[in-house]
Every structure is written in structure tokens, then in C-alpha cells.
Amino acid sequence: MAYLLIYVDIILTTSHDTLRATLIRLLAAEFDMKDLGPLSHFLGINVTRKHNTMFLSHQSYALEIIDRAGMSSCKSVATLVDKNLNLVLLQGTPSFGLSLGTFSDLSLRAYADADWAGCPDTRRSTSGYCVYLGSNLLSWSSKRQAVVSRSRVKAEYRGVANVVAELCSIWNLLLELRRPLRKASVVYCGNISAVYLSGNPVHVTPF
Structure with a gap:
């Protein structure tokens, strides 16, 4: 089994290393491409591997938005939030992410x-x-x-x-x-x- 995600760059994941190597070879024969190795960054998403899971984080993307708004030099301020409220959009520092398992x-x-x-x-x-x-x-x-x-x-x-x-x-x-x-x-x-x-x-x- 193989999954191929194409959006400017290409993400390829397969069920076996042999299949992945074969697909990369076939793609390279048709297109001018370079294998960048294991996935670490894609569309503003940072990817960190740990054991059998991947952690997807928008930290760099969030920092880019803050910098674009001219707020990268601003000091952080504590905001009062109802602790019983489950809705949290961005906590403290922009380091939230998704743990895939x-x-x-x-x-x-x-x-x-x-x-x-x-x-x-x-x-x-x-x-x-x-x-x-x-x-x-x-x-x-x-x-x-x-x-x-x-x-x-x-x-x-x-x-x-x-x-x-x-x-x-x-x-x-x-x-x-x-x-x-x-x-x-x-x-x-x-x-x-x-x-x-x-x-x-x-x-x-x-x-």
C-alpha cells in the first residue's frame, strides 16, 4: 500500500521500504526530482517522529503570522480564561500540534x-x-x-x-x-x- 500526496512538493509513504524505493525510482525516471529524506516540514507543518507516532506542529506557521502582523517583538501577556472552557485556540506559545497514532x-x-x-x-x-x-x-x-x-x-x-x-x-x-x-x-x-x-x-x- 502506498499514499502519495502532491501539493508542489510530494509526500510518499508506503507499507514497505522496497515499494517506496521502487516508486521513487519510477517517479525520478519521469520527473526531475530530489529525495529530501524523511518528512520534517510540509506546508508550514513541522513533523517530529517519536517511536510509532508523528507529532504535527504549526509552530513555524504561527510564528510567521505573528511576524507578518509585526508582533514578533511584543511581550506576552497572561489572559484570564475560564478553566472549565474546553475551547483553546492557541495556548501561551505557538507550539500546539497533533499527535498521530x-x-x-x-x-x-x-x-x-x-x-x-x-x-x-x-x-x-x-x-x-x-x-x-x-x-x-x-x-x-x-x-x-x-x-x-x-x-x-x-x-x-x-x-x-x-x-x-x-x-x-x-x-x-x-x-x-x-x-x-x-x-x-x-x-x-x-x-x-x-x-x-x-x-x-x-x-x-x-x-
């Missing part, structure tokens, strides 16, 4: 939110979500919605729809990797009306 018994959970008409110029809302695999922050997004929502419910519902689409993509990816999850995914939303709409789609009106 046996996670078929874990579950996906997501948190979605939206600020209604938050943009003072366009009155468009911004949707945000983050997805956790167990205790690992797996995916997140903050994006302005393409259309103007007439109510907070509609803005929140669009945010829920976005994170559900992300969950479906992750489920399909894990199925392709033959690591399907055994537990259902849960989406948390702070708007009770949007929760009711999600549970009873027959009541959803055209947006």
Missing part, C-alpha cells in the same frame, strides 16, 4: 460561532470554527461570509453549515486512510435557534 477510538468535536453583521462597511458576518480530534486541535477557520445575513440566526446557521462541511471532509479523509472514527461527531453552537434549525431542517427558510 492510534486514534480510531477518538471522536471529532467542533465549535462554531459567528458575529452577526460584524463588518461596518458591508454588514457581512464572520464565521469561525475549530475542530478537535480528541484533545488535538485539528482544523480551524475564520472567514467573512459571502452574503449578508438578515438575522443572527442565519449567520450562526451558516457558521454551523461550514463546520459540518469540514467535518465531512475529515471523515472522508480518515476513511481513505483506513482509520475511520467509531464515534459520532458533535458540533457546539452558541445560538439556540441555530441549534433548533440544525435539528429540524424542514423549518429552514431560504437564505
